[in-house]
Each structure stands twice: as C-alpha cells, then as structure tokens.
Amino acid sequence: MIKVFVVDDEKLVRRGIIGLIDWERFGMEIVGDSGSGEETVEFLKREEVDLLFSDLEMPGLSGIPFLQEVKRVRPKIQIVVLTMHQEFELIQQAVRIGILDYITKAQIEEENVDALMNGIKIRYQETMRHTQLGKRNVLYNEVYVWEAEEKEQGAEAVKLLENNNIPFEFLSETHLLFSGECNIIRLKSLIEDFGADRCSLLEIKQVKGIPYDQLEDMMKTVVKGKLFEDRRPSCFSYAYLYPELLKELPGASRKEILDLSLRMEFMLHEECYEAGMAKIRHAALSREERTAVFYQFSLYWSEFSGKDFTRYFEEVGGFRWWYQWREWFDEVRGLVLKKIGEGDEEIGTMEAIHKAMNYIREHMDREITLEELLRLTGMSKSHFSKNFKKVTGKTFVTYLNDMRIESAKKYLVETKQPIYWIASQVGYMDEHYFRRIFRERTGENPKQYRENN
Numbered sequence: 001m002i003k004v005f006v007v008d009d010e011k012l013v014r015r016g017i018i019g020l021i022d023w024e025r026f027g028m029e030i031v032g033d034s035g036s037g038e039e040t041v042e043f044l045k046r047e048e049v050d051l052l053f054s055d056l057e058m059p060g061l062s063g064i065p066f067l068q069e070v071k072r073v074r075p076k077i078q079i080v081v082l083t084m085h086q087e088f089e090l091i092q093q094a095v096r097i098g099i100l101d102y103i104t105k106a107q108i109e110e111e112n113v114d115a116l117m118n119g120i121k122i123r124y125q126e127t128m129r130h131t132q133l134g135k136r137n138v139l140y141n142e143v144y145v146w147e148a149e150e151k152e153q154g155a156e157a158v159k160l161l162e163n164n165n166i167p168f169e170f171l172s173e174t175h176l177l178f179s180g181e182c183n184i185i186r187l188k189s190l191i192e193d194f195g196a197d198r199c200s201l202l203e204i205k206q207v208k209g210i211p212y213d214q215l216e217d218m219m220k221t222v223v224k225g226k227l228f229e230d231r232r233p234s235c236f237s238y239a240y241l242y243p244e245l246l247k248e249l250p251g252a253s254r255k256e257i258l259d260l261s262l263r264m265e266f267m268l269h270e271e272c273y274e275a276g277m278a279k280i281r282h283a284a285l286s287r288e289e290r291t292a293v294f295y296q297f298s299l300y301w302s303e304f305s306g307k308d309f310t311r312y313f314e315e316v317g318g319f320r321w322w323y324q325w326r327e328w329f330d331e332v333r334g335l336v337l338k339k340i341g342e343g344d345e346e347i348g349t350m351e352a353i354h355k356a357m358n359y360i361r362e363h364m365d366r367e368i369t370l371e372e373l374l375r376l377t378g379m380s381k382s383h384f385s386k387n388f389k390k391v392t393g394k395t396f397v398t399y400l401n402d403m404r405i406e407s408a409k410k411y412l413v414e415t416k417q418p419i420y421w422i423a424s425q426v427g428y429m430d431e432h433y434f435r436r437i438f439r440e441r442t443g444e445n446p447k448q449y450r451e452n453n
Helices: 011-022 039-046 063-074 086-097 105-110 113-133 151-163 184-198 212-218 220-232 242-246 253-259 264-268 271-283 287-305 311-316 323-340 347-363 370-377 381-392 396-414 419-425 429-443 444-453
Strands: 002-007 027-036 051-055 076-083 103-104 142-148 169-172 176-178 199-205 237-241
Touching: 002 011, 002 039, 011 429, 027 039, 027 063, 027 220, 039 063, 039 176, 063 142, 076 086, 076 113, 076 169, 142 151, 142 184, 142 212, 151 176, 151 184, 169 212, 176 212, 184 429, 199 220, 199 242, 212 242, 220 242, 220 323, 237 242, 253 287, 253 370, 264 271, 264 323, 264 347, 271 323, 287 323, 287 347, 311 323, 347 370, 347 381, 347 396, 370 381, 381 396, 396 419, 396 429, 396 444, 419 429, 419 444, 429 444
Parallel strands: 002 027, 002 051, 051 076, 076 103, 199 237
Antiparallel strands: 142 176, 142 199, 169 176
16 A cells, blocks of 8 residues: 655645545555644654655745655655645745645545546656566566557456456556566467557567666667558567667658659659658658648648648548558559559659649649749749649649649638638739639539538
8 A cells, every 4th residue: 555644734734635536446545644844854754654745834844945854754655735726836836846746725625536646656656666576677578568559458468367367567657567477378368368459568678687667768768660661551569689679770851852752853763752652651750740741741742642632631530550551651552653643744844743742732722823833943934834734734824723722612612701801812912803713613602612512
C-alpha cells in the first residue's frame, strides 16, 4: 500500500480530504495528518511516508522552504501540492523542487475524484518505477518485451497476465518485461488471444548487465523506430540484438525527406524512387512529424495524382507501420505516372509546369497573370502555353477558373461561410461575377449547389 500523509493547517479541511477519497481503492492508506510544517517534518523523521498531500500556506514552516525540508528528510517522498488558487510563480518553484502534481482544493470537491486520484496514482507509480529501474541491471542474456499500443491496452495486458499467473516486470506502462526463461509458447498464445494487431512481442538478445532504464529508453526510441520499419501484416513477434541496436544511425531529416520526395526524378525514375523510399523509411521522424511531412508530399503532387488532399488525414489516420505508408506512396506515384503518361517531355519542363500548377493552387485567391508564371518557370510564352496544355489538357485561364470553381464547391459543401466570403477565397473579388461564372460552369447558382449537396 502507498502510505499517505495529509497536511493542512485547517483541521476541517484535512478531515474533508481524508473522508472524501476512498484511499484503499487506489492502493493507498492514510498513515497520519498534521496542521503544521514542523509537526510534519518530525513525523517524517520517525515514520515511512510515500506520498504527501500538503497545503503550502501555513503558519510557521511553509511554502518552498517546507518542501525543501521535506525532500531533505525524505528524498524519495512524492508530493502533491494542495492550493486554493493556481499561483503560477509558486507552482513553478514547487515543480523545480520535484513535486509529483498540484491540485486546487476545489478540484477535489468539484471534479471526478476517481479520475483525479487515478491520475495521481499512475504518475506516482511511473515516477517510482523510473527510480527503481535506474538502480537495476538485466540478469538475463535475452528478454521478451510485450509492447502495447496505448496505456489502456497496457493495463488490459497486465490484467490478463495476472489472471494467468504469468510473472512479468514493468519497464513502463506500455512495456512489460519477461525473462528469456519464460514460457514463450504460452505467452504468444495469450497475445494472439489478446489481439496481435494491438501489440508486439519483442525478443531482445545480449542484454545481460544492461541497466533497466537504459533498456527502457532503447525501447522508446530505437526499437520503436525499428518496429515501425519492420512490422508486417499478421506478424507480431520480432527479434533484435541489443549491440546492433546501439549502432543504429539517425535517419534523414524532415527537410531531406521533403527535398527528395518533391523532385520529378523521384516520381519518374524507378531507381530514384526506390533509393528515396529507403531514406524515407529510415527517416528520423515521430508519428506526428511523419504525418505532417507526407501531407506536404500529398499536397504537392495532388495536381498530378488527382487525390483529394482534403481527405488526407482521414485516409492515413490509422497508419501505424511503414508497410501501410509504402502502399500509400506507391498508389500516389502510380496515379502521378498515369497522369504524366509516356510523354517525352524533359524532366526540367515537367518540373516547371508542375511548379506552375502548384503556384496557381496556392495563389488562386488573388489575380494571377501569365507573366507571373513565365517568370516563375523561365519559359517563353509559346513554350509554356504548349507544354501547360499538353500536361493539364487545358489552357492556363481555363485551368485557373476550373480550380477556383472546384475549390468553391468544397467551401459550399464543407463550410457555412457566406457566398461573398467563398468568392473572395477563390479569387473572385466581385461576388456577382462569381455567381455568374459558377452558374455557367455548374448549371446551378452557389446557393442551389449548397442545398443540393
């Protein structure tokens, strides 16, 4: 049980806090309470306390000096600060000392106490776990780690293991550790029943003598990246050598990935594409960064691929592994190549036209002239016009107006913005002119189109 001590100079407040919370439910027990900092320090000198709930505004020893004295007497104790108000400067000083959390007294009365206490318990356990891991080394040459996707799944896995009397240790809330001598066949069977698509089983070899916290850090960084690259459908078990993991070099940066994936050679030439995909696979990106970078890729090539980039996040939201992204990249490239066809245009010409297409999309909310595009591409008027129509099937003016009308359709269907606002967003400063052009191209006025779609 986690031993808890409550400190507040008002006895009724202490009684209220102690009586309001079902401490046993959270694996805690009240071992004492006090109305002053001095009494608390004397108690801590005599008795073990794991978790201190304490007000900071008390007569005598209080505030930051009180917290410092508590930490001096009991360095391992965890502290939850109770405050009347969110006093930023005081809280910042307390955080620097190393408190576990801070809550207002009103939160205990007004909020979901169970959720509040469960959060405190989780943070306490995680903090203690890190402290304990740092002092221990792995005793086995190889270990298995059950990695869950989310904390909730980790909690489910713990219950399943406890119900089946399978011993394990925590590396973190999502990493459960087993010795190499465990019943691996039974463990794999449990994972399959649990849902192999929701987790992974990792065998890490040559780890004897490695500090636990170092192994945990490796799981959260290098192994996480390796698993992203290696994961395959219907396979949840993977093996790695720890010394080889230490040799892993950082992958390409966000800028490097964008630079190579936005080149025409990347799409047109198989060798360039495969070399680029290898770099993208090993890129040093978090899941969030990866999604953002690949959105820019999708947006840039959308004029050729025809994919609706406004649906991008919906399309890739469930992607967790590289093989899913690889299939997506292959699809985009296939659409781009189909659009480009087997034409004999030079790569430089194709890149220039593509640059113009993207420029039109990005600046269609204002007037765009042919002269601008000629300066942008460095082409003559006749050369640009001929190649632009060859690639897009349309003249510059028709292409621009079509893009504006298509964007207006999306605004009409997906937003409740007024017509004049939509007209200006797609480059028509005159609302009446926009209504006329829209009707000529769609057969409906903007209001009718919105109502019918």
